[in-house]
Amino acid sequence: MATNRQFVLAQRPDGVPDDxxxxxxxxxxxxPGPREVLVRTRYLxxxxxxxxxxxxxxxxxxxxxxxxxxxxxxVGDVVESNHPDYDEGDTVTGNLAWADYAVADADNxxxxxxGELRESVALGVLGMPGRTAYFGVTDVLDPDPGDTVxxxxxxxxxGSVVGQIAKLNGCRVVGIAGSxxxxxxxxxxxxxxxxxxxxxxxxxxxxxxxxxxxxxxYFDNVGGDITDAVFEHLNVRASVAVCGQIAxxxxxxxxxxxxxxxxxxxxxxxVEGFLVGDYAPxxxxxSRRLAQWVQNGDIEFRxxxxxxxxxxxxxxxxxxxxxxxxxxxxxVESEFDSS
Amino acid sequence: MATNRQFVLAQRPDGVPDDxxxxxxxxxxxxPGPREVLVRTRYLxxxxxxxxxxxxxxxxxxxxxxxxxxxxxxVGDVVESNHPDYDEGDTVTGNLAWADYAVADADNxxxxxxGELRESVALGVLGMPGRTAYFGVTDVLDPDPGDTVxxxxxxxxxGSVVGQIAKLNGCRVVGIAGSxxxxxxxxxxxxxxxxxxxxxxxxxxxxxxxxxxxxxxYFDNVGGDITDAVFEHLNVRASVAVCGQIAxxxxxxxxxxxxxxxxxxxxxxxVEGFLVGDYAPxxxxxSRRLAQWVQNGDIEFRxxxxxxxxxxxxxxxxxxxxxxxxxxxxxVESEFDSS
Numbered sequence: 001m002a003t004n005r006q007f008v009l010a011q012r013p014d015g016v017p018d019d020x021x022x023x024x025x026x027x028x029x030x031x032p033g034p035r036e037v038l039v040r041t042r043y044l045x046x047x048x049x050x051x052x053x054x055x056x057x058x059x060x061x062x063x064x065x066x067x068x069x070x071x072x073x074x075v076g077d078v079v080e081s082n083h084p085d086y087d088e089g090d091t092v093t094g095n096l097a098w099a100d101y102a103v104a105d106a107d108n109x110x111x112x113x114x115g116e117l118r119e120s121v122a123l124g125v126l127g128m129p130g131r132t133a134y135f136g137v138t139d140v141l142d143p144d145p146g147d148t149v150x151x152x153x154x155x156x157x158x159g160s161v162v163g164q165i166a167k168l169n170g171c172r173v174v175g176i177a178g179s180x181x182x183x184x185x186x187x188x189x190x191x192x193x194x195x196x197x198x199x200x201x202x203x204x205x206x207x208x209x210x211x212x213x214x215x216x217x218y219f220d221n222v223g224g225d226i227t228d229a230v231f232e233h234l235n236v237r238a239s240v241a242v243c244g245q246i247a248x249x250x251x252x253x254x255x256x257x258x259x260x261x262x263x264x265x266x267x268x269x270x271v272e273g274f275l276v277g278d279y280a281p282x283x284x285x286x287s288r289r290l291a292q293w294v295q296n297g298d299i300e301f302r303x304x305x306x307x308x309x310x311x312x313x314x315x316x317x318x319x320x321x322x323x324x325x326x327x328x329x330x331x332v333e334s335e336f337d338s339s
Numbered sequence: 340m341a342t343n344r345q346f347v348l349a350q351r352p353d354g355v356p357d358d359x360x361x362x363x364x365x366x367x368x369x370x371p372g373p374r375e376v377l378v379r380t381r382y383l384x385x386x387x388x389x390x391x392x393x394x395x396x397x398x399x400x401x402x403x404x405x406x407x408x409x410x411x412x413x414v415g416d417v418v419e420s421n422h423p424d425y426d427e428g429d430t431v432t433g434n435l436a437w438a439d440y441a442v443a444d445a446d447n448x449x450x451x452x453x454g455e456l457r458e459s460v461a462l463g464v465l466g467m468p469g470r471t472a473y474f475g476v477t478d479v480l481d482p483d484p485g486d487t488v489x490x491x492x493x494x495x496x497x498g499s500v501v502g503q504i505a506k507l508n509g510c511r512v513v514g515i516a517g518s519x520x521x522x523x524x525x526x527x528x529x530x531x532x533x534x535x536x537x538x539x540x541x542x543x544x545x546x547x548x549x550x551x552x553x554x555x556x557y558f559d560n561v562g563g564d565i566t567d568a569v570f571e572h573l574n575v576r577a578s579v580a581v582c583g584q585i586a587x588x589x590x591x592x593x594x595x596x597x598x599x600x601x602x603x604x605x606x607x608x609x610v611e612g613f614l615v616g617d618y619a620p621x622x623x624x625x626s627r628r629l630a631q632w633v634q635n636g637d638i639e640f641r642x643x644x645x646x647x648x649x650x651x652x653x654x655x656x657x658x659x660x661x662x663x664x665x666x667x668x669x670x671v672e673s674e675f676d677s678s
Contacts, residue, residue: 223598242600242603245598248598254598255597256597257595257596257597257598258593258594259584259587259594259595259596261610262587264610265582265583265612266612267612268613268617269611270611271603271609271610271611272603272607272608272609273603273604273605273607273608274604
């Protein structure tokens with residue numbers, strides 16, 4: 001019988017996670033029960049929000065306990081099915097273990113059809129990150145043509161799609177990211193109007209040039225200093241969609257920053273936190289439109305692929321070090337191909 | 340000829356304003372030009388937002404220069420009219436000088452009819468503060484029956500009306516204020532469900548008792564520590580209306596506080612700054628409804644009256660020391676009654 005490897009939380013990270021926080025545990029491949037299927041992982045997704053599940057205490061995502069198997073969005077193949085809707089060989093996605101194999105309640109899986117695209121797009125531009133960008137721009141920011149929209153972590157899985165959807169809405173789009181390669185990517189390949197490399201520019205000063213008419217919409221993936229700088233440029237009735245705060249995820253305590261509520265009174269701006277999960281009844285709408293845009297070439301995307309399940313923790317930690325351009329995934333299939 | 344006294348800004352305040360920042364200047368009573376009227380002040384309004392006009396630099400209200408006459412909402416009588424719409428003896432309200440007499444463009448005045456109520460209500464419950472409460476609750480917070488609504492500066496001109504409108508909407512209402520007398524007023528007289536005296540309670544702890552189901556709507560008049568405490572109790576999809584930040588108005592620099600955007604992601608709450616002036620097209624609706632509520636006894640109100648124009652600066656400074664219950668006005672008419 002084949003062995004199965006899966007990652008468990010070895011200990012709660014202190015600050016930025018490292019290798020010692022993760023244990024790769026070997027065991028038997030699990031057996032699917034009634035109405036369950038066994039899925040062999042092809043790609044798994046690492047996402048910043050997972051850091052929040054590693055800490056004790058309340059969050060919007062239930063915290064993992066030490067010893068718990070880590071889970072996230074996975075694309076894989078059905079290798080055994082006890083459910084009439086799925087056959088062996090079907091490609092599915094769901095929230096599954098960071099593992100070679102996982103058993104899943106078939107009702108929590110969705111069939112994946114990505115046409116000529118690699119199945120991993122179901123974890124990125126056509127998955128949760130793409131839908132997050134879609135609802136954040138379409139529903140939360142809801143910009144008018146001609147508006148200036150700023151997005152942080154602009155070259156990431158969510159930010160890169162945010163900027164392109166805002167461009168499709170006729171906006172001037174400014175992206176903030178942490179390397180020249182990322183700025184080149186968003187301006188030259190994705191068509192953003194301007195990019196600011198926060199690692200070598202004062203963001204507030206750079207925004208005065210890049211957004212000369214001020215900021216009407218801000219899609220915030222990062223929080224912290226970068227967000228403080230953008231707040232200095234908010235226009236009257238500006239809208240801020242708070243999606244993530246990656247700059248703060250590794251902080252154990254609440255951090256201090258300049259108070260922003262006075263700015264909101266001056267500008268009558270609104271700030272709204274949102275979670276893509278709240279839009280579940282409209283996922284089909286988002287997926288359909290994103291797929292059309294990708295097919296038409298209106299939305300381009302990149303993936304950064306780490307090879308091998310054993311490298312999932314490094315890929316995850318890399319998110320906080322700004323290593324990925326586009327969606328960071330881990331390719332797992334190569335592991336069992338040789339087994 | 341009668342003399343006229345008016346206040347000018349003597350110097351920009353450093354921190355909390357004091358007497359030296361104001362000069363009472365005597366001169367002739369001005370002559371109204373074509374289509375203008377001369378108004379003799381009965382009551383003038385002092386409001387926290389005026390502090391912002393005393394500082395240099397941009398704000399939503401145009402800054403006053405040193406030497407400028409201070410202005411604000413005034414109720415007074417027309418004593419000379421060059422405009423067909425106004426006769427001598429009419430009572431009017433408008434944005435006029437802190438003075439015994441002021442000349443006004445008649446187009447910027449509104450006739451005041453307060454029935455059996457003292458004319459000063461046009462500066463309070465039936466004026467800008469009442470309308471601020473109305474739009475802040477009705478449009479920005481828009482609470483459902485059963486929601487818990489918290490308001491800071493709860494015994495003030497705006498807060499006291501906010502809480503009563505929220506009660507009319509079927510909400511549980513918790514007020515935060517700075518003295519036992521204020522807490523007694525809002526709970527015993529105005530019908531708030533609970534009150535927290537921030538001067539002798541830890542607000543975050545007290546809210547756990549006073550708002551056991553969390554906070555669905557927060558009307559913020561103060562900012563700073565009190566607002567930080569309320570943010571710890573925001574429910575999923577909570578709404579925050581940012582009306583004023585009186586705790587911060589006397590700070591010259593941006594102050595630091597705990598970062599709140601992570602809370603917004605967790606709760607998917609929204610925070611919106613608003614200014615009553617943006618609702619000008621709907622002032623009549625607000626005035627009509629507020630007048631009905633006052634007439635029915637659904638909304639009660641108090642005023643704190645300072646006597647004599649010369650006491651306007653003290654009344655203004657008192658706002659920042661929490662001296663007033665209900666609307667703080669200055670009665671000016673007694674001055675000329677004896678002249």
